[in-house]
Each structure stands twice: as C-alpha cells, then as structure tokens.
Amino acid sequence: MGFSSMGIVAITSIFMGAVITIQTVYNLVNPLVPLWAVGVVTRDSIILEFAPTMISLVLAGKVGSSIASEIGTMRVTEQIDALEIMGINSSGYLTVPKLSAAIMIFPFIVVISMFLGILGGWIAGDLSGVISSAEYIRGVQDSFVPFNVTFAIIKTIAFAFLIVTISAYQGFYTKGGALEVGRSSTQAVVFSSIMILVFDYVLTQLILA
Amino acid sequence: MIELKNISKRFGEKIVLENISAAFEKGKTNLVIGGSGSGKTVLMKCMVGLLEVDSGEVFFDARNFSSLNFKERKPFRQEIGMVFQGGALFDSLNVERNIMFPLSMFTDMSDSEKRDRANDCLKRVNLINVNKLFPSELSGGMKKRVAIARAIAPNPKYLFLDEPNSGLDPQTSILIDNLVKEITEEYQTTTVINTHDMNSVMEIGDKIIFLHKGRKWWEGSNMEITSSKNNELKDFIFASKILRELLEKN
Numbered sequence: 027m028g029f030s031s032m033g034i035v036a037i038t039s040i041f042m043g044a045v046i047t048i049q050t051v052y053n054l055v056n057p058l059v060p061l062w063a064v065g066v067v068t069r070d071s072i073i074l075e076f077a078p079t080m081i082s083l084v085l086a087g088k089v090g091s092s093i094a095s096e097i098g099t100m101r102v103t104e105q106i107d108a109l110e111i112m113g114i115n116s117s118g119y120l121t122v123p124k125l126s127a128a129i130m131i132f133p134f135i136v137v138i139s140m141f142l143g144i145l146g147g148w149i150a151g152d153l154s155g156v157i158s159s160a161e162y163i164r165g166v167q168d169s170f171v172p173f174n175v176t177f178a179i180i181k182t183i184a185f186a187f188l189i190v191t192i193s194a195y196q197g198f199y200t201k202g203g204a205l206e207v208g209r210s211s212t213q214a215v216v217f218s219s220i221m222i223l224v225f226d227y228v229l230t231q232l233i234l235a
Numbered sequence: 236m237i238e239l240k241n242i243s244k245r246f247g248e249k250i251v252l253e254n255i256s257a258a259f260e261k262g263k264t265n266l267v268i269g270g271s272g273s274g275k276t277v278l279m280k281c282m283v284g285l286l287e288v289d290s291g292e293v294f295f296d297a298r299n300f301s302s303l304n305f306k307e308r309k310p311f312r313q314e315i316g317m318v319f320q321g322g323a324l325f326d327s328l329n330v331e332r333n334i335m336f337p338l339s340m341f342t343d344m345s346d347s348e349k350r351d352r353a354n355d356c357l358k359r360v361n362l363i364n365v366n367k368l369f370p371s372e373l374s375g376g377m378k379k380r381v382a383i384a385r386a387i388a389p390n391p392k393y394l395f396l397d398e399p400n401s402g403l404d405p406q407t408s409i410l411i412d413n414l415v416k417e418i419t420e421e422y423q424t425t426t427v428i429n430t431h432d433m434n435s436v437m438e439i440g441d442k443i444i445f446l447h448k449g450r451k452w453w454e455g456s457n458m459e460i461t462s463s464k465n466n467e468l469k470d471f472i473f474a475s476k477i478l479r480e481l482l483e484k485n
Contacts, residue, residue: 113312
C-alpha cells in the first residue's frame with residue numbers, strides 16, 4: 027500500500043524541491059530579503075503543502091486506481107458475491123485492511139517526501155549555483171515550526187481516508203464488465219483528487235487560519 | 236429441502252420474478268431452466284440471500300430464511316455452497332487457499348486440517364497437483380472444478396450452481412454434470428442448478444422447473460420434459476433442429 031509507489035514519490039519530491047528552490051531564487055528580487063530565506067520558503071512550502079498534497083494526488087492516481095480496479099474486478103467476476111455467500115461483510119472485509127494500511131503508511135511516505143524535497147532543493151541550488159549549500163542549510167534550519175509537520179501528517183491521514191474510501195466505493199458499486207471497471211478506476215482518481223483539494227483548503231482553514 | 240413460496244422480485248418497473256413457488260428435494264439434482272433473461276440467476280440469488288425478495292418466502296428445511304437479517308443468516312451460510320458462473324475464485328489466493336477460505340470462516344480447524352480437507356476436496360473433483368496454482372493459471376473446466384471443491388469443502392447441506400456448464404466444451408461439461416450428480420448423491424445435498432444446457436437437463440435433471448419471462452411455466456422430471464405439451468417449453472427444448480429430429484425419430 028504505497029511502498030511500491032516510492033519510485034514515483036521520490037522522483038516527484040526531488041524535482042518538486044528543485045523547482046521550488048530555483049523559482050524562489052528567481053522571484054527573490056528584494057535585496058532586503060537574505061538569500062538564505064530561499065531555504066525557509068522551500069522547506070515550509072514542501073512540508074505544509076507540496077509533500078502532503080502533491081504526493082497524495084500522486085497516490086490517488088496510483089493507489090486509488092489500483093483499489094478501484096481490484097474491487098471492481100472482484101465485483102464483476104462475482105468474487106464479492108462469493109464472500110457474501112460465506113457470510114462475510116464484504117465492504118468491511120475489503121476496505122478496512124486497505125484503509126488501515128493507507129493511514130499507517132501514507133504519513134511515512136509523506137515524511138520521506140519532505141526529506142527528499144528539501145534534499146532536491148539543496149542539490150538543485152548547489153548544482154545550478156543560485157544558492158550556496160551553506161545559505162540553503164541555514165535557511166532550512168531557521169525558525170522551524172514542528173507543528174507544520176504535525177499539520178502535514180494530519181492532512182495526509184485525512185487524504186489517505188479519502189483516497190481509500192472513495193476508490194473502494196467506486197470499485198464496490200461497479201456494474202458491468204471490463205469497460206466499467208476502467209471507468210470506476212478513472213472516477214476513483216478524479217473524485218479522490220477533487221476531494222483532496224477541497225479538504226486541503228478546509229483543513230488549512232480550520233487548523234492554520 | 237428448499238421451498239419457495241410465491242417469490243416475486245422486480246427491478247424498478249421491470250418484473251423479473253412473479254409468484255414463483257417450488258420445492259427442491261434433498262439428494263436430488265434440481266434444475267432451473269430457461270432462456271437468457273428468464274430470471275434464473277435472480278431466482279438463485281434470491282434463494283441464497285444475495286438479493287432480497289420483494290414478496291414471498293424461502294424455506295431451508297422448514298426454516299424461514301428470507302425473514303432473517305444478515306447476522307441471523309450467518310449460521311445458514313455454512314450450510315450453503317455456491318458455484319458461480321465464472322467460478323468466482325479469489326484471484327489473489329492459490330487453489331489450496333481458495334478452498335481453505337470458507338473453512339477459515341466457518342470452522343476452528345487448524346491449518347494442516349484445512350489443507351487436508353482442501354486436498355480431499357480436490358481429489359473428489361479429480362484435480363491433482365494444482366494446489367499451488369493461481370486461478371489465472373487454470374483452464375475454464377479446472378476453475379469450475381476448483382469452485383465446486385470450494386463449495387463442498389465445509390460440507391454444505393445445500394448446493395447451488397449457476398450455469399456450471401457455460402463456456403465449457405461438451406466433454407468437460409459432461410464431466411461437471413456427472414461430478415455434481417455424484418456429489419449430490421454422496422453428500423445428500425439439496426442441489427439447485429441453473430442451466431440452459433439440454434444435455435444436463437436430460438442427463439441429471441431429477442427435477443426441473445422451467446422459467447419463462449419471470450414466471451414458472453412447467454415443472455417435472457427429465458423423463459417427462461420431452462412429452463410436455465407446454466408450447467414455451469417445447470420452443471425452448473426443441474430450439475435445436477438436430478435434437479428435434481432425433482426425438483422425432485425416436
């Protein structure tokens with residue numbers, strides 16, 4: 027659940043950090059703002075927004091579509107009926123383990139993404155010469171607020187819940203055949219992504235505003 | 236014995252089953268026949284509780300099944316084995332685990348006991364050396380046999396098979412028919428089979444009910460079916476020109 031997505035998460039995170047660093051330097055035209063502020067901006071952008079939200083969107087695409095197509099295939103091939111014949115509450119049986127796994131694993135992935143994003147910014151800044159390592163590291167260490175990480179993890183847990191429940195719902199109520207399984211998978215990604223963005227705003231408003 | 240009393244089911248405005256009553260006896264292969272869309276699968280799903288009936292009652296040995304809720308039906312579930320049209324084997328489990336699955340749900344057997352039972356069931360359906368294969372590695376006939384093995388693993392009293400011959404070659408189809416007949420007699424199960432395979436009807440149909448447009452049009456045995464005067468039934472069973480000619484000759 028998500029660990030097989032580490033490759034795409036790592037690539038996304040490193041390049042995300044690199045782009046944030048270079049764009050921040052590019053936009054930093056005020057001579058009164060020290061260059062090390064780039065480190066602060068990169069760190070906070072990644073921790074507060076990019077790591078939890080972007081990575082959750084990536085996971086909605088990978089994990090969400092996988093859940094919807096797996097459960098959808100089980101529905102159209104009567105495997106869910108076979109579970110119910112055995113007296114199993116199929117929705118709980120199929121969803122709860124996935125939900126528990128996502129809630130436990132997604133925060134780890136996002137924390138790794140934070141680390142890789144900040145590392146990506148450092149490497150890009152140093153390689154392109156727009157900011158020295160010393161200044162970047164000073165910025166990353168400056169005025170760090172630990173609650174930002176907690177906030178990111180809270181968001182990630184909420185997003186994990188949304189991805190799994192929406193995708194499982196889409197898969198569970200699939201009717202028809204292979205074409206409809208594909209449609210459910212697409213709808214799972216679309217609805218999960220929209221709900222992630224909506225809840226991103228709601229949670230930010232509730233917790234940070 | 237399974238008894239159906241005035242079963243009706245509709246989806247929206249469409250009436251799928253209308254006032255169906257029937258009795259299926261223990262130790263006999265009871266066939267529900269009819270064309271595609273005649274309501275066979277819906278009737279079977281209503282019998283096993285996968286669909287709720289709109290009206291009417293289903294009795295399993297005089298116990299009213301349809302009036303029970305999900306929790307109350309749990310003890311009945313152990314007594315029901317079902318083979319779905321496509322087998323419905325769990326893709327993520329190998330053959331052995333598929334057969335052990337209902338045992339894990341219904342019994343306190345140890346893993347080795349469950350494995351032994353799975354092997355016994357596989358032997359019963361004439362499959363060997365397939366324990367570690369996954370459903371995707373099996374042929375259609377093998378899938379059906381594994382599905383039968385899974386259905387009989389918890390020693391069910393009631394066995395339901397939804398079109399067990401569909402998509403199979405004639406030889407495998409006969410093999411499945413004979414297997415179901417043998418299991419029914421050996422385990423004394425009340426077996427209900429949905430089919431539109433006329434060979435099955437003639438070979439194993441101890442009792443047959445014919446559904447047409449959601450209603451029961453005829454009831455009898457394989458000995459009586461060809462002499463029936465019911466026009467809809469005659470159209471159904473004599474749809475094959477070869478069969479019609481053969482019966483006329485005899």
